[in-house]
Each structure stands twice: as structure tokens, then as C-alpha cells.
Amino acid sequence: MTLYTGGYGQGKLTYVMKRHKGNVFDGEKDDIEKINGYSIINKYNLLVKRLIAMGRDALEFTEKINAEAVIGDEVGCGVVPADREDTIYRETVGRCMCMLADKSDRVVRIICGIGQVIK
Numbered sequence: 001m002t003l004y005t006g007g008y009g010q011g012k013l014t015y016v017m018k019r020h021k022g023n024v025f026d027g028e029k030d031d032i033e034k035i036n037g038y039s040i041i042n043k044y045n046l047l048v049k050r051l052i053a054m055g056r057d058a059l060e061f062t063e064k065i066n067a068e069a070v071i072g073d074e075v076g077c078g079v080v081p082a083d084r085e086d087t088i089y090r091e092t093v094g095r096c097m098c099m100l101a102d103k104s105d106r107v108v109r110i111i112c113g114i115g116q117v118i119k
Contacts, residue, residue, distance in 0.1 A: 003104040004071045004115075005097060011113035012071045013042055020069045027072075041065065044072030044100070045093045052092060062096040070100055 002020075004012050013024070022039030027047030035041065051058040076094045081087045101107045107119035 001065075001067060001100070001104045002069050002106040002108065003097070003100045004069060004108050004110060005074055006110035007077075008073050010110050012073075012110045015108075015110050015113060015115055016040060016042075016069050016071055022068060025067075036066070039068040041067045041070045044070050044096070045075050048093045048096050049089055052089060058092050058096055059099065062099050065100065070104075072097055072100075 004016055006012050017024075017040075020040055023037070024040045024042050025035055025038035027041060027043035027045070027050070030038075032047070032050065041047070048058045048062075051061055072093070074097075075090050081090060101119065104119065106117065108115040109118050110116075
């Protein structure tokens with residue numbers, strides 16, 4: 001698995017699609033129960049947000065992810081949220097991304113459409 005991360009609007013999906021072929025799962029809206037049928041998972045951070053809203057354990061869910069590529073926004077940088085729900089979201093995404101990075105063969109951070117291999 002390869003994990004791709006970076007800020008919002010940095011060209012992550014375009015970068016990944018030049019390197020991987022396959023169908024793309026949209027973490028913001030696609031049916032979570034059908035995730036295993038996809039080779040690329042996009043917007044993993046928004047998938048985590050949905051899992052939290054559903055009362056599901058995002059870390060347990062993340063342990064079972066087995067895709068060719070996973071793409072997620074960095075959400076831990078910037079202003080610390082004042083809202084408890086936003087803090088839980090931010091911390092959970094961070095833990096899930098750490099878990100994915102640990103089990104990935106490669107991790108790439110994308111800035112301005114340029115990938116920087118960090119693992």
C-alpha cells in the first residue's frame with residue numbers, strides 16, 4: 001500500500017491517478033460497506049469523519065484497510081479547534097493516518113502537485 005497525504009487542494013488525486021490504475025472510492029460519499037471493491041481510497045479524512053458520526057471505531061476500521069493507494073488530507077496542522085467534536089475528528093484522523101503510514105510500504109507527501117517520498 002502507498003499512503004498519500006498533504007494539504008487540501010494540493011493535487012493529490014491527480015498525482016495518484018498518474019501512478020495507479022483502478023477505481024476510486026470517495027470517502028466523502030461512497031457506500032462504506034463496499035470499500036473493499038476499490039483499489040484507491042480518496043478523502044480518507046472525510047471517511048473517518050463519517051465513521052465517527054456513525055459511532056463506528058475508525059481505528060478498528062483502518063486496521064482492515066487493504067487498498068493499493070490511500071489518499072488523505074493533513075488535518076493536524078494549523079489552528080487548534082475550539083470545538084470538542086473537531087478536536088476528536090482531528091486526533092482520530094491523525095491516529096488513523098499514523099496507522100496507515102506504519103503499514104504502508106511507501107508514504108508520499110504532496111505539495112503543489114509535487115510528491116515528496118517520506119517513507
